[in-house]
Amino acid sequence: MTSDAEPDAEPTPTKRPGFVYFLGYGIMAPVARLVFRPTITGRENIPKTGPVILASNHLAFVDSLVIPLTAPRRVQFLAKNTYFTGTGLKGWVSRTFFTSIGAVGVERGAGQAAQDALDAGRRILESDSAFAIYPEGTRSLDGRLYKGRTGVAWLALTTGAVVVPVGLIGTQEIQPTGSKGIRVRKITVNFGTPIDVSVHGSAESGKARRLATDQIMAAIHELSKQELAGVYNEAPPSGTLHKLADRVFPRERR
Incomplete structure (x- = not known):
């Protein structure tokens, strides 16, 4: 997710995708490939079994559809909890759709919310599943590739999962x-080619997490060919005054 925080609490097992996921995948995957005819390379790089992290750049909302529909095994990812808590027909449609593409609802934000999100990712990986994550934290609005948050490295180093850059x-x-x-x-x-980040050290080492994250981002850059931003990607300002100030005094955190 968007934070560098690493949780300490022991996670409980997560529920694997069920009937709705496989029904949705079985219908949407062939339709998407027929309509969009994507060029897909390196599918053989994704291990058929065991925990694997698909670490991807993030350009649009549809990325969370594209990855599960083009990967050769079922993939889960985190989505904001509001997609699963709606009521009425609209709420049912949203809940069914996001369940069908492998989404797991979490509260978004910093601090404890970010730690809870990482815990959810850890539970997915410890069930020997494939988990997709965007190390940049949020999508790039200008097309550049931003610095990676170290949560992806913490997940890999904690669970022993290999990382497949996307x-x-x-x-x-x-x-x-x-x-x-x-x-x-x-x-x-x-x-891309799977990465074993364990060579950098343990999950408790901040240096190891940073080196592992930088290695992952370098691999993503090689695959995406994006311009490097060299800074973290920040969420857009929320209030009117903040938006105005951001336009007058644009800034990027290094």
Whole structure:
């Protein structure tokens, strides 16, 4: 998620995807491939069994559909909890849809919320599943690749999962920023060579987490060919005054 925090609490087992996931995948995957005809490379790099982290760049909301629908095994990822808590028909549709693509609901934010999200990712991996994560924390609005948060390294070092870097190209053209519609555009999904980050040290070492994260981001960069931002990606300002100030005094945290 978006934080560098690493939780200490022991997680409880997570529930694996069930009937709704496999039904949704069975319907949506062939349809998506027929309509968008994505170029997919490196599917063989994803281990068929055992815990694996798919660490990807993040360009658009549809990235969370593209990865599960192009990977050769079921993939789970974290999504904001509001997608699962709605009421009525709309709430049922949202809940069913996100369940069908392997999403797991969590509260988004910093501090304890970020730790809870990492715990959820840890539970997924400890059930020998594939887990997709965006080390940048939030999607890139300008197309550049931002610095990775070290939560991805903590997950890999704690669970022993291998990391498969993912480079998405062109997904921002399917759903440009601010657009609610979907456009048919050519995209590329590159799955890279698995990375064993254990060579950097233990999960308790801040240096090991930073080195492992930088290695993962370098691999993503090689696959996506994006311009490097060299800074962390921050969430857009929320209030009107903050938005105005951000326009007048643009800033990036290094």
